[in-house]
Amino acid sequence: MKSYKTIFFQIIIILLFILLFGFLINNLIINLIRTDLGFNFSWLLKPASFALAEHALPYSPSDSYAWALFIGLLNSLKVIFISLFLSTILGTIIGLSRTGNNILLKIISSSYITIIRQTPLLLQLMFWYFVGFLGIKNNFIYFSNLIKINNQGIEFFGLSLTSEFSALIIGLSVFTSAFIGEVIRGGIISVPKGQWESYRSLGLTEKNGLIKVIIPQALPAIVPGLTNQYLNLAKNSTLAIAIGYSDIYAINDTIINQTGRAIECFIILLLTFLILNLFITNFMETINKLVHKKKIYIN
Amino acid sequence: MQLKKTKKYLQKLRGILFLNSLNNFLTILLISTILILSLRSFNWFIFNAKWSVITTNIPLFAFGTFPSDQRWRPIIWIVSLLIISLLSIIPPKWKWFQKNLIIAWIGMIPLGIFLLYGGLGLQTVMSRNFGGLTLTILLTICSSIFALPIGIGLAFGRQSSLFVVKKLSSMYIDSMRAVPLIAVLFFGQLLIPLFLPLGIEIDRVWRAIFAFTLFVSAYIAEDIRGGLQAIPNTQLESAKSLGLNQFQIIRFILIPQSLRIALPALTNQVIGLFQNTSLMSILGLVELLGVGRSILANPKFIGQYIEVYIWLASVYWLICTIMALIAKYLEKRLKIA
Numbered sequence: 001m002k003s004y005k006t007i008f009f010q011i012i013i014i015l016l017f018i019l020l021f022g023f024l025i026n027n028l029i030i031n032l033i034r035t036d037l038g039f040n041f042s043w044l045l046k047p048a049s050f051a052l053a054e055h056a057l058p059y060s061p062s063d064s065y066a067w068a069l070f071i072g073l074l075n076s077l078k079v080i081f082i083s084l085f086l087s088t089i090l091g092t093i094i095g096l097s098r099t100g101n102n103i104l105l106k107i108i109s110s111s112y113i114t115i116i117r118q119t120p121l122l123l124q125l126m127f128w129y130f131v132g133f134l135g136i137k138n139n140f141i142y143f144s145n146l147i148k149i150n151n152q153g154i155e156f157f158g159l160s161l162t163s164e165f166s167a168l169i170i171g172l173s174v175f176t177s178a179f180i181g182e183v184i185r186g187g188i189i190s191v192p193k194g195q196w197e198s199y200r201s202l203g204l205t206e207k208n209g210l211i212k213v214i215i216p217q218a219l220p221a222i223v224p225g226l227t228n229q230y231l232n233l234a235k236n237s238t239l240a241i242a243i244g245y246s247d248i249y250a251i252n253d254t255i256i257n258q259t260g261r262a263i264e265c266f267i268i269l270l271l272t273f274l275i276l277n278l279f280i281t282n283f284m285e286t287i288n289k290l291v292h293k294k295k296i297y298i299n
Numbered sequence: 300m301q302l303k304k305t306k307k308y309l310q311k312l313r314g315i316l317f318l319n320s321l322n323n324f325l326t327i328l329l330i331s332t333i334l335i336l337s338l339r340s341f342n343w344f345i346f347n348a349k350w351s352v353i354t355t356n357i358p359l360f361a362f363g364t365f366p367s368d369q370r371w372r373p374i375i376w377i378v379s380l381l382i383i384s385l386l387s388i389i390p391p392k393w394k395w396f397q398k399n400l401i402i403a404w405i406g407m408i409p410l411g412i413f414l415l416y417g418g419l420g421l422q423t424v425m426s427r428n429f430g431g432l433t434l435t436i437l438l439t440i441c442s443s444i445f446a447l448p449i450g451i452g453l454a455f456g457r458q459s460s461l462f463v464v465k466k467l468s469s470m471y472i473d474s475m476r477a478v479p480l481i482a483v484l485f486f487g488q489l490l491i492p493l494f495l496p497l498g499i500e501i502d503r504v505w506r507a508i509f510a511f512t513l514f515v516s517a518y519i520a521e522d523i524r525g526g527l528q529a530i531p532n533t534q535l536e537s538a539k540s541l542g543l544n545q546f547q548i549i550r551f552i553l554i555p556q557s558l559r560i561a562l563p564a565l566t567n568q569v570i571g572l573f574q575n576t577s578l579m580s581i582l583g584l585v586e587l588l589g590v591g592r593s594i595l596a597n598p599k600f601i602g603q604y605i606e607v608y609i610w611l612a613s614v615y616w617l618i619c620t621i622m623a624l625i626a627k628y629l630e631k632r633l634k635i636a
Contacts, residue, residue, distance in 0.1 A: 006460075006461055009461065010461050010462065010463040010464070013463050013464060014463055017467065024494045027493070027494050027495055027496050028493050028494055030496075030497065031492075031493045031494075031497075032493070034497075101322075102326065104325075104326055104329050104330070105325065105329070108329060108333075114616075114620065115612075115616065117619075118570075118616045118619035118620050118623070119574070119612045119615045119619070120574035120575070120577040120588065120615055121574070122577045122580070122581070122588060123577060123588055123608060123611055123612055123615065124612075126592075126604075126608065127604075127612070130595075130608075131604045131605050131608060135604060135605070231477075235479035235480070236479070238479040238481050238482065239481065239578070239581075241581060242581050249479070249481060249482065253485075256489070262490055262493070263490065263493065266482070266486060266490060269478075269482050270474075270478060273477055273479060274474065274478075277477040
């Protein structure tokens with residue numbers, strides 16, 4: 001009797017859901033017909049006819065929309081992976097200095113964390129772009145052709161980065177590093193104090209003790225937090241549009257302005273991020289497994 | 300005596316700051332950079348910065364383009380919000396007040412709508428005149444109050460034994476958490492009108508609130524699910540043995556306890572939401588950051604980025620820090636209780 005009731009209840013929920021969905025889709029179809037747009041993806045093959053300042057692969061305005069979107073995806077991935085790398089390094093330094101002995105470092109790193117975490121990322125990105133790059137003089141740092149930092153961007157060892165790209169990388173890395181710093185501090189704190197005392201009493205050097213005893217035990221607590229921060233970083237990279245960097249979101253936005261294909265572009269954006277999320281989660285899951293294996297080995 | 304104490308203190312400081320060569324190097328490097336930086340920025344702060352860009356635009360930062368003779372209305376609303384949050388942090392001992400606290404919080408939304416939009420005897424104000432901190436607070440308060448019950452519902456849905464409910468809620472939560480906020484807000488601004496029947500239009504501000512609610516409720520659901528999982532099983536068993544029914548268990552056992560456990564995470568969500576309302580400045584609402592952007596676009600104040608950004612950052616920082624401190628205080632008090 002009871003299972004009959006629950007099945008009935010679930011069927012009602014499905015019906016309600018379908019009803020709501022149908023209502024919305026119906027409205028959408030009516031509106032699309034009214035605006036004479038329809039729903040198809042054939043426009044993807046038409047020429048994009050907008051220029052992109054930043055492209056990793058050859059691109060010209062006569063290339064198709066699909067190619068422009070792919071270039072945008074590559075731009076996004078470039079930003080995400082470089083900032084992922086930089087923010088991990090910076091975050092580790094901050095997390096370690098928060099748990100270390102030097103009081104000065106502790107004060108500096110904790111004020112860094114409060115300042116960065118309590119202000120919006122968008123504001124920080126604008127700050128890095130408009131003040132950090134556009135605000136500086138022509139030859140801000142000039143180091144015998146090897147390292148140049150000016151309002152055109154960063155140039156070092158023959159590799160030139162635009163100011164939009166550099167500002168985005170710096171902003172994202174700085175913002176994420178404050179969160180990663182907290183994750184790493186949490187991981188180190190989670191290792192019982194006895195572990196530190198025991199490796200010292202065993203006569204291991206500080207370096208060996210950290211590498212062989214503390215870090216392997218802290219990692220299982222760190223990796224899930226890191227995964228979350230990496231996912232946030234990937235999602236936050238879409239704020240690139242505010243400073244004019246052409247990432248996947250910015251290009252979708254441009255295409256919508258040109259063609260009015262909001263629904264299709266939105267679907268493309270959603271799918272891109274679902275896949276990206278899956279990719280990062282799976283990647284971190286393998287790392288997580290590795291870390292746990294190592295822990296068992298040491299125990 | 301005093302000298303000895305000072306000497307001991309200095310020795311202790313030396314033990315911390317100048318322990319070994321690495322620490323020596325770090326300390327000297329840090330102290331010198333801090334000195335140079337603070338000297339230069341102090342110099343800039345006092346002599347070079349033109350703070351008139353802030354002082355002349357204070358009303359704009361606070362209220363946007365709200366009609367100047369009607370500014371008392373957002374002021375009243377914000378002050379009553381402050382009072383009610385103060386009363387919920389340090390609750391007076393009146394029983395009736397504690398019982399009706401939730402109702403008072405929910406009542407803040409109609410009060411805000413009435414005061415900001417006008418009508419019923421007040422002069423009506425269009426929502427395009429909302430702006431500045433008022434709009435930021437409106438977005439934050441409304442979205443968080445709407446998102447909390449939805450989040451609770453989704454969290455229970457995900458834990459439900461009913462297959463359909465479970466699948467639907469986890470699908471919603473997971474896909475919402477995978478998508479960047481700006482895409483959701485974009486959906487709210489540009490796509491919601493496409494999904495509505497002809498002739499029905501929703502205000503831009505409410506579309507933004509709707510989008511924020513959709514987004515934040517998924518995150519709140521995960522926080523509350525964490526709280527639910529942390530409730531010991533014995534609580535459920537004892538509730539069942541007392542003869543409480545399903546509804547009573549949820550109402551009196553699960554919701555209060557999971558909310559208490561999830562409180563720090565929930566306040567973090569509100570802080571995050573407060574910061575994230577700044578994204579609306581890209582999508583055409585003139586909230587706090589949007590006001591900053593429009594002022595910087597004004598030829599009269601061109602190039603004064605640093606002043607405006609420092610001012611905005613300190614406003615955001617101050618409000619977020621106060622919220623974080625309140626959260627810490629509440630956490631402590633609830634642990635004792």
